[in-house]
Amino acid sequence: xxxxxxxxxxxxxxxxxDWRVLRDGQSFGQFDYSVDAIESALVxxxxxxxxxxxxxxFVQDAAGQLRxxxxxxGEVLH
Numbered sequence: 001x002x003x004x005x006x007x008x009x010x011x012x013x014x015x016x017x018d019w020r021v022l023r024d025g026q027s028f029g030q031f032d033y034s035v036d037a038i039e040s041a042l043v044x045x046x047x048x049x050x051x052x053x054x055x056x057x058f059v060q061d062a063a064g065q066l067r068x069x070x071x072x073x074g075e076v077l078h
Contacts, residue, residue, distance in 0.1 A: 006054070007054040007055065007056055008023065008024060008045075008048055008053055008054065008055045008056070009022075009023070009024055009025075009055075009056045009057075009058065010022065010023055010028070010041040010044060010045055010055065010056070010057045010058070010071075011025075011041075011057075011058045011059075011060075011066065012034065012037045012038050012041050012057075012058070012059045012060060013060045013066075014034070014060055018030050018031060018032060019031045019032070019033065019034045019036070019037035020037065021037050021040055021041050021044075023044075028044075034059075038059055038069075038074070041057050041059075042057060042069075042071060042074055045057050045071035046071060046072060049071060049072065055071050056068060056071070057069045057070075057071045059076075
């Protein structure tokens with residue numbers, strides 16, 4: 001039986017005046033601007049994808065909702 005590797009999740013959220021990147025729920029970086037946090041998450045996700053990992057990226061929008069983002073292109077998926 002083939003096993004599937006776990007999916008790694010990066011989440012970019014706003015908190016306490018800064019933007020945070022979480023990897024699988026654990027703090028992975030803090031940034032002053034959302035664009036920097038998103039870029040960091042996408043670069044790390046792309047690096048892992050290139051190594052064969054399964055990766056999902058979520059970004060908090062202005063309304064506080066998490067939106068899934070294409071880790072390879074940065075476009076909002078839904």
